[in-house]
Amino acid sequence: MKKIVLLFAITATLFACKDVDEDEVVTTNYNMTFNFTQNWDGEEITNPDYQTTVYTNANGEELTISKLDYLISNITFTDEDGEKTVIEGYNIMNARDGVNTQYSPSRKIPEGEYTVSFTFGFDDEDNIDGAYPELNSNPWSWGVPEMLGGGYHFMRLEGMFADNTGTQTPYLYHAIRAATVIGENPETEDTSFETELGTVTISQDTTIEIKMNVAEWFKNPNEWDLKELNSNLMMNAEAQRMISANGKSVFSLGTVE
Amino acid sequence: MIFFRKTYIIFYVAFSCFLITSCAKDGEDTPKDEGYEPTPLSLEIPPIFQERISPPVIPQDNPQTAEGVALGKKLFFDPILSGDNTLACAGCHAPAEGFSDSRQFSPGIDGIEGNRNSMPLFNLAWNYQENFFWDGRASSLENQALQPVVDPVEMHNTWPNAVSSLQATSDYPELFSKAFGTSNIDSTLVSKAIAQFIRTLISSNSRFDQYLRGEIELTESERNGLQVFEDENRGDCFHCHGDPNNPLWTDNDFHNNGLDKVFEDLGRGGVTGDPREFGEFKTPSLRNLAYTAPYMHDGRFETLEEVIDHYSEGLVYSETIDPLMKTVGEGGVQLTEKDKQDLKAFLLSLSDESFINDPDFQKP
Numbered sequence: 175m176k177k178i179v180l181l182f183a184i185t186a187t188l189f190a191c192k193d194v195d196e197d198e199v200v201t202t203n204y205n206m207t208f209n210f211t212q213n214w215d216g217e218e219i220t221n222p223d224y225q226t227t228v229y230t231n232a233n234g235e236e237l238t239i240s241k242l243d244y245l246i247s248n249i250t251f252t253d254e255d256g257e258k259t260v261i262e263g264y265n266i267m268n269a270r271d272g273v274n275t276q277y278s279p280s281r282k283i284p285e286g287e288y289t290v291s292f293t294f295g296f297d298d299e300d301n302i303d304g305a306y307p308e309l310n311s312n313p314w315s316w317g318v319p320e321m322l323g324g325g326y327h328f329m330r331l332e333g334m335f336a337d338n339t340g341t342q343t344p345y346l347y348h349a350i351r352a353a354t355v356i357g358e359n360p361e362t363e364d365t366s367f368e369t370e371l372g373t374v375t376i377s378q379d380t381t382i383e384i385k386m387n388v389a390e391w392f393k394n395p396n397e398w399d400l401k402e403l404n405s406n407l408m409m410n411a412e413a414q415r416m417i418s419a420n421g422k423s424v425f426s427l428g429t430v431e
Numbered sequence: 432m433i434f435f436r437k438t439y440i441i442f443y444v445a446f447s448c449f450l451i452t453s454c455a456k457d458g459e460d461t462p463k464d465e466g467y468e469p470t471p472l473s474l475e476i477p478p479i480f481q482e483r484i485s486p487p488v489i490p491q492d493n494p495q496t497a498e499g500v501a502l503g504k505k506l507f508f509d510p511i512l513s514g515d516n517t518l519a520c521a522g523c524h525a526p527a528e529g530f531s532d533s534r535q536f537s538p539g540i541d542g543i544e545g546n547r548n549s550m551p552l553f554n555l556a557w558n559y560q561e562n563f564f565w566d567g568r569a570s571s572l573e574n575q576a577l578q579p580v581v582d583p584v585e586m587h588n589t590w591p592n593a594v595s596s597l598q599a600t601s602d603y604p605e606l607f608s609k610a611f612g613t614s615n616i617d618s619t620l621v622s623k624a625i626a627q628f629i630r631t632l633i634s635s636n637s638r639f640d641q642y643l644r645g646e647i648e649l650t651e652s653e654r655n656g657l658q659v660f661e662d663e664n665r666g667d668c669f670h671c672h673g674d675p676n677n678p679l680w681t682d683n684d685f686h687n688n689g690l691d692k693v694f695e696d697l698g699r700g701g702v703t704g705d706p707r708e709f710g711e712f713k714t715p716s717l718r719n720l721a722y723t724a725p726y727m728h729d730g731r732f733e734t735l736e737e738v739i740d741h742y743s744e745g746l747v748y749s750e751t752i753d754p755l756m757k758t759v760g761e762g763g764v765q766l767t768e769k770d771k772q773d774l775k776a777f778l779l780s781l782s783d784e785s786f787i788n789d790p791d792f793q794k795p
Binding site for chain 2: 313319
């Protein structure tokens with residue numbers, strides 16, 4: 175008898191929980207998972223490729239990749255009426271080790287058809303110096319020095335390329351907000367950008383693949399010359415503008431299921 | 432049905448055992464049986480850490496307690512854990528030396544030296560990846576504390592022997608009982624107590640911290656040194672060692688910073704077996720450098736001048752060199768004499784005298 179009472183109590187609690195959940199959502203809202211993948215002109219880049227697979231960029235330079243960490247923010251679902259549902263917040267990931275490459279925000283999306291977009295990096299409103307404890311310290315080391323206006327990196331793409339003489343030379347393709355004046359009173363220009371992936375129909379819990387074609391960072395509109403632009407790019411506002419321009423064709427929608 | 436009965440029997444037996452053991456403990460009069468709980472002791476998190484970085488890592492099964500920390504401290508300074516009763520943890524981790532060792536290699540009880548420089552111990556509760564040692568082979572502070580006791584070139588003991596030595600003393604059984612509710616000492620409890628003590632070793636009062644708190648001004652030289660540290664065209668140190676928003680002054684990640692062409696010590700790669708990680712070592716914090724010489728995993732540099740010269744002119748190429756060593760082609764970042772001096776002044780502003788003199792951290 176006691177057991178039955180207990181069972182009843184447990185079941186009642188379970189149902190009570192469920193009721194609360196359903197009150198909150200009312201209509202059918204679905205969980206979104208974003209699956210970030212990386213490729214070089216269609217050839218998938220996975221952990222064993224780092225530091226070993228040699229890629230050739232648009233400018234004909236041979237390179238390997240050691241590190242690919244990047245941050246995106248405010249994924250936005252815009253419906254046919256232009257109504258926006260914004261998943262506020264950021265996702266920072268380490269592509270090499272697959273850290274955070276699956277991003278499952280708690281915000282749910284109602285049934286419907288949407289255009290999906292997100293911000294690469296942080297826009298000025300969110301790029302607040304020191305504001306995110308997770309990004310300030312290990313392992314991300316994501317801060318931008320005060321003399322460059324502070325805030326955070328958007329991407330650290332690092333590796334080695336063969337220079338004119340075939341010597342392995344480091345490159346550090348770091349994307350940040352451009353610093354147009356460097357020093358005690360820095361001035362900046364917002365070089366984060368919004369990227370639109372295309373349309374998706376949401377009628378169930380959905381996983382959306384967001385592909386990064388790393389080759390595009392070196393391709394268009396600016397054919398990247400690593401011999402000229404391989405490091406100290408954070409202090410180079412023009413390079414940041416070029417990175418921002420090239421980034422617009424880097425991301426695309428992959429499988430939606 | 433047979434299965435059910437068997438499970439039932441096993442459960443019954445287990446339960447009886449439990450009853451029996453609890454009875455046995457009753458006899459020893461341990462406080463646990465009276466519902467004893469040690470006194471919770473929360474870590475004193477410095478405001479700068481609170482504001483800027485994520486909370487410390489404290490395992491759920493080893494909360495900080497006043498009795499646990501006190502016991503851990505006693506163990507840390509007590510040579511009883513070593514094979515011949517001569518060497519304590521503190522023998523290679525001296526408070527005055529930032530809990531490291533001024534000798535390049537620290538001899539163990541048999542006089543044999545290892546091949547790595549002792550590491551300073553502070554702010555380790557904020558190592559979120561929990562990779563300890565130069566190569567990250569220990570996965571928590573508890574796990575780490577188990578190793579030196581049995582390391583043949585360190586304390587060269589066995590755990591059964593260490594535990595029975597402790598058990599045979601007049602004071603330790605009671606101290607364990609106060610800390611963990613049982614006077615039955617084992618290696619897990621020893622490691623838990625030591626880890627609790629190590630988590631209390633917090634350094635957050637350097638000149639630079641005082642400057643961040645608005646209490647003092649930096650000197651002209653220290654200010655320029657910070658610029659050198661953060662300037663991509665000069666030092667570019669911050670990508671690995673952090674910036675003023677990261678009071679840890681390390682990324683706790685593994686890098687090859689261009690020390691050697693050929694590796695005698697494979698570092699991280701020796702643990703993971705991944706050739707892409709050969710010659711990588713954990714980035715050390717830059718706090719308390721004034722007390723922690725010599726430097727690098729093998730203590731090869733005696734002075735900060737040598738360290739700075741390494742980054743400025745001494746970089747050596749190897750296949751796994753970190754791309755952040757971007758000027759390896761020219762041997763380094765080529766700092767001017769003045770920038771070198773200022774960089775050193777800035778680095779020293781991260782040293783915390785009140786940490787090494789903290790009465791809570793001295794030999795009891």
